[in-house]
Amino acid sequence: MTWRDIDELPKIPANYTALTPLWFLERAATVHPARKSLIHGFIEYTWRQTYDRCRRLASALADRSIGPGSTVAIIAPNTPAMYEAHFGVPMSGAVLNCVNIRLNAPTIAFLLGHSQAAVVMVDQEFFTLAEEALKLMEEKAGPGFKPPLLIVMADEICGSESLHRALAKGAMEYENFLESGNPEYEWKPPADEWQSIALGYTSGTTASPKGVVLHHRGAYLMALSSPIIWGMGEGAVYLWTLPMFHCNGWCFTWSLAALCGTSICLRQVTAKGVYSAIAKYKVTHFCAAPVVLNTIVNAPPEDTILPLPHTVHVMTAGSTPSPSVLFAMNQKGFRVAHTYGLSESYGPSTICAWKPEWDSLPSETQARLKARQGVRCVGLEKVDVIDCHTGKPVPADGKTIGEIVFRGNVVMKGYLKNPKANEETFAGGWFHSGDLAVKHPDSYIEIRGRSKDIIISGGENISSVEVENVLYNHPAVLEASVVARPDEQWQESPCAFVTVKSGYEKEDEKRLGEDIMRFCREKLPAYWVPKSVVFGPLPKTATGKIQKQILRAKAKEMGPVPRRSKL
Structure with a gap:
């Protein structure tokens, strides 16, 4: 046979099967049938039990004609049921939609209607939220509305009142639903790995949220890619600080099965809870947005356990971490890997891959290098920074700003029922992130902000991220976010929104604001210095991202900075 003959041999069951993380x-x-798979308070399951429970879930869904073409929504925090849904739902052939628990009822009603959810699984803590959303759907649909099957998950932490109300409303209790399923259910992998496995919605800050559709192939590849680039090994003990509803837990829901690791579930994330879990369960890894890292490094002594009993590896993404926070985490003994990605790329798709030659550099320099978004992960074929007008790669000079674009198997199938958005986001054969960055001589990329976060003052571009990094070095600043504020003289100027650290709450805000501006003036070009500083808590998404669209609106409401204001 020639090579051409061999290349034309057909795929057969013996040598080809669709890629899917369900096999993990x-x-x-x-x-490891007896190894702990999940721990949640007093609840503990082994991998054998988790497999049986997931097959029961798939079987119970299939018995009710839920399968290919169906959407199963789940509204829950990090609990065993949320984890089980990541396997049980796609085992039935249906698509899993994990809903952000911090959304309001009208938004959830939109998501459930847009995805045509046939089943809604809801944690009892959020039953009232789901109930309100379904009521809004019914009011909009009118007579003939067929509500989705409602399944409620009980939790001793929440008491029994909401559970009893849910059952009285006709909901099925989750454990009873599982009992109706077969633990020996013979699930089948998808016939085509391009088949949809999950649906997740973007934040929808300016319009209706967009439904991001992921496939089995991408989930499989990302579930293996992330542990490889992180150095996460077999038997890892993983703490769920990252919401599973966010990008399916950055695909670590499936990674933990591939590694035969153990998931430690946290219903609510606090610094004390993180430190306690590290000590009690010997946690080796967790993922968190920079805002969570900030909480950990600024936790009061009574909530911490230092020095750490062992090395704990942390993956951070979601927003750009400041070098000062990365430095503080390192000083406390955490080993932080900085990654970057989007819902449309299955979660983190680049990593600031560490180089041994950087070990001898000063700690502050190491933190600055680590704050970069880095290079593509193993599972992604291509990432670049391109000129927004020409579409050509920008020079690797660390100065020229362009848009980050992706291409590869861990890019979404597309947005659900949104051909216009698909055409725009896939223009030119790339997925366009909307994030602006530079490319350094070593090919590492570094974000300068979202396109709408670049402040144009007197015709000059100002990177809000770089101003924020300086603010985080001020001793009084706990959190900071910089947006554009209208300016009578310069059209726009930086406005800093700041949350202060404990001990600075009673400081005179005018004096402290002037001190912060003076601090920035020593480290930044004059026109980059914030002309206004606003104190108070910062609005955040469920994953800890600061909601800049809200801050931009507040800055606009403040009115323009008067022409005579001085820097």
């Missing part, structure tokens, strides 16, 4: 669970149950 079957393997974990076979290799």
Whole structure:
């Protein structure tokens, strides 16, 4: 046979099967059936039990004609049921939609209607929220509205009142629903790995949220890619500080099964809870947005356990971490890997890959290098920074700003029912992130902000991220976000929104604001210095991202900075 003959041999069951992360669970149950898979308070499951429970869930769904073409929504924090849904739902052939628990009822009603959810699984703590959303859907649909099957998950932490109300409303209790399923259910992998496995919605800050559709192939590749680039090994003990509803937990829901690791579930995330879990369960890894890292490094002594009993590896993404926070985490003994990605790229798709030659550099320099978004992960074929007008790659000079674009197997299928958005976001054969960055001589990329976050003052571009990094070095600043404020003389100027550290709450705001501006003046070009500083808590998403669209609106409401204001 010639090579051409061999290349034309057909794919057969013996040598080809669609890629899907569902096989990871079957393997974990076979290799480590007695190893702990999930721990949530007093609840503990082994991998054998988790596999059986997931098959029960798939079977119970299939018995009710829920399968290919169906959407199953789940509204829940990090609990065993949320984890099980990541396997049980796609095992039935249906698509899983994890809903952000911090959304309001009208937005959830939109998501459930847009995705045509046939089933809504809801944690009892959020039953009232789901109930209100379904009521809004019914009012909009009118007579003939067919509500989705409602399943409520009980939790002793929440008491029984909301559970009893849910059952009285006709909801099925989750454990009873599982009992109706077959633990020996013979699930089948998808016939095509391009088949949809999950649906997740973007934040929808300026319009209706967009539904990001992911496929089995991408989920499989990302579930393996992230542990490889992180150095996360077999048997890892993973603390769920990152919401599973965010990008399916950056695909670590499936990674934990591939590694036969153990998931420690946290219903609510606090610094004390993180430190306690590290000590009690010997946690080796967790993921968190920079805002969570900030909480950890600024936790009061009574909530911490230092020095750490062992090395704890942290992956951070979601927004650009300041070098000062990365430095503080390192000083406390955490080993932080900085990654970057979007819902449309299955979560983190680049990493600031560490180089041994950087070990001898000063700690502050290391933190600055680590704050860069880095290079593509193993599972992504291409990432670049291109000129927004020409579409050509920008020079690797660390100065020229362009848009980050992706291409590869861990890019979404597209937005659900949104051909116009798909055409725009995939223009030129790339996925366009909307994030602006520079490319350094070593090919590492570094974000300068979203396109709408670049402040144009007197015709000159100001990177809000760089101003924020300086603010974080001020001793009084706990959190900071910089947006554009109208300016009578310069059209726009930086406005800093700041949350102060404990001990600075009673400081005179005018004096402290002037001190912060003076601090910035020593480290930044004059026109980059914030002309106004606003104190108070910063609005955040469920994953800890600061909601700049809200801050931009506040800055606009403040009116323009008067022409005679001095820097």
